[in-house]
Amino acid sequence: MVPVIGRNPMKRVPTLILPPEWRIAERECTPQSDYLNRRAFVRSLGAGMAAGMVGISGAGCGSSVEVLPIPEGDPTDCNANPPSNPLQTICPSPTADLYPPPRRNNAYRFSEDITDRLAAATHNNYYEFIGRPDKINEIWDLMGPFQVRPWTVEVTGEVENPGVWAVEDLEREFGLEERVYRLRCVERWSAVIPWTGYPLRKLIEKARPLSTANWVRLVSFDRPAQAIGQSTQGFYPWPFYEALRMDEALHDLSFVATGAYGEPLPKQHGAPLRLAVPWKYGFKSIKAFQRIEFLEGQPSHFWTDFAPSEYGFYSNVNPAVGHPRWSQVEEFRLGSLDPRPTEVFNGYGNWVADLYDPDLLTYLS
Numbered sequence: 001m002v003p004v005i006g007r008n009p010m011k012r013v014p015t016l017i018l019p020p021e022w023r024i025a026e027r028e029c030t031p032q033s034d035y036l037n038r039r040a041f042v043r044s045l046g047a048g049m050a051a052g053m054v055g056i057s058g059a060g061c062g063s064s065v066e067v068l069p070i071p072e073g074d075p076t077d078c079n080a081n082p083p084s085n086p087l088q089t090i091c092p093s094p095t096a097d098l099y100p101p102p103r104r105n106n107a108y109r110f111s112e113d114i115t116d117r118l119a120a121a122t123h124n125n126y127y128e129f130i131g132r133p134d135k136i137n138e139i140w141d142l143m144g145p146f147q148v149r150p151w152t153v154e155v156t157g158e159v160e161n162p163g164v165w166a167v168e169d170l171e172r173e174f175g176l177e178e179r180v181y182r183l184r185c186v187e188r189w190s191a192v193i194p195w196t197g198y199p200l201r202k203l204i205e206k207a208r209p210l211s212t213a214n215w216v217r218l219v220s221f222d223r224p225a226q227a228i229g230q231s232t233q234g235f236y237p238w239p240f241y242e243a244l245r246m247d248e249a250l251h252d253l254s255f256v257a258t259g260a261y262g263e264p265l266p267k268q269h270g271a272p273l274r275l276a277v278p279w280k281y282g283f284k285s286i287k288a289f290q291r292i293e294f295l296e297g298q299p300s301h302f303w304t305d306f307a308p309s310e311y312g313f314y315s316n317v318n319p320a321v322g323h324p325r326w327s328q329v330e331e332f333r334l335g336s337l338d339p340r341p342t343e344v345f346n347g348y349g350n351w352v353a354d355l356y357d358p359d360l361l362t363y364l365s
Contacts, residue, residue, distance in 0.1 A: 078090060078091035078148075078267070079145070079147070080144055082144050083140065086118060086121035086122050086140040087118075087121060089144075089268055090267075090271075091264065091272075093149075093168070093264040095171045095176075098171060098172070098175075100178065100259075101196055110182070110347060114180060114193070115191040116334070117261045119335045120193060120260070121269070122140055123191075123334055124138070124139055125185060125187065125282065127236065128227040128229045128230050128238075128240065129142045129146075129227055130229045130233070131228035137189075143266075146227060151166070151167045152165060152166050153165050153170070153289065153291065153292060154291045154292070155203075155207045156294070157213065157293040158212045159207040159208055159213065160209075160210065161207050161208045162207070163207075167273050170203065171258055176196050176197060176258065176259070178195065179194070179195050179197075179255055180192060180193070180194045181195060181255070181278040182278050182346050182348075184278075184282060184317045184331060184342070185282040186281040188328070188330065189331065190340075191333065193260055193261075194261055195255060195276050196262065197255055197273070197276070198255070199254065199256070200256050201251075203256060203292070204249060207294065209246070214296055215246060216244050216245075216295075217294075217299040218242050218243065219239055219290060219291040219293070220239045220241065220289050224238075241286070242275070242284055242285075242302065243298075243300075243301050245298075247355055251355070253277070253279065254275065255276040255278075257269075257274050258272060270286075270287025273289065278346055279345040279346050280314070280317065283303055310324055310325075316345055316356070317342065317343070317344065319341065319342040319343070
């Protein structure tokens with residue numbers, strides 16, 4: 001039975017003023033100098049000793065997973081094909097001076113460990129780059145041809161200020177902060193990721209939506225010459241597209257991520273920018289988007305159009321509503337085989353539950 005929480009589906013939620021309970025205290029974060037020196041420190045320990053250390057490759061804030069040594073490789077050759085290691089997919093950025101962002105007591109998280117950086121970098125659902133059966137989730141070594149600079153975002157539709165904006169200009173205009181969010185994949189794996197970026201609300205406010213703009217649709221790239229999955233899986237309705245209701249998009253939790261673990265995004269995480277909407281299944285957090293459309297009527301989205309019996313528009317995390325082929329009651333953190341209970345709204349119910357009437361909490365809504 002679906003839990004009965006929330007009453008107003010179209011309520012616009014203002015920016016949170018009081019710090020939510022889930023913001024980590026500043027005193028709990030790893031000092032920035034320690035994080036910046038992590039690679040040299042890991043190398044000095046040696047691989048055997050490093051595997052037993054705590055919190056080196058996770059970006060600060062209480063990581064306690066097994067540490068993998070940071071692999072070597074030319075960090076400037078982000079288009080090497082194939083990359084020599086999972087982090088060589090981080091391309092040089094014109095806003096590199098903004099990373100890591102200052103700690104402003106706004107790294108959003110629960111009291112739990114950050115997922116190991118290399119574990120996160122080597123397990124990614126990104127269908128545009130799935131090129132062979134043995135690489136369903138591990139696609140980092142197929143990212144070499146994909147070009148993430150230059151990159152612009154086009155804004156169209158029901159807005160006063162349409163335009164085409166460079167991603168680095170948006171980063172400098174809005175400023176960057178770090179937020180640590182849970183990520184729950186519909187396939188039952190989960191992670192805890194420290195994202196760098198800015199609230200989606202800032203980009204929406206720059207566009208100045210008209211009163212007729214009730215929905216926000218985001219569209220990704222279409223580059224089959226650079227993305228092997230798009231060239232070999234023509235049965236999907238490329239390019240990928242997603243959508244949010246306006247009040248969801250304006251919520252303080254909806255975040256545009258331009259970096260992770262204190263550096264610009266690796267390509268496999270959605271470089272140069274992606275959404276992070278932590279109370280929804282991960283496919284709602286579209287990667288590498290290039291267009292934002294403000295619409296009066298409700299749009300469809302990629303997975304509902306492709307498999308309407310499996311994927312609903314809202315797709316809020318809910319253990320009480322299973323996928324047609326598997327239960328959503330439990331999940332598995334990357335790097336662990338121990339199941340853990342799935343929480344309604346991925347644990348963010350205190351902040352988002354009143355966005356929804358009960359009949360919108362079903363998975364196939």
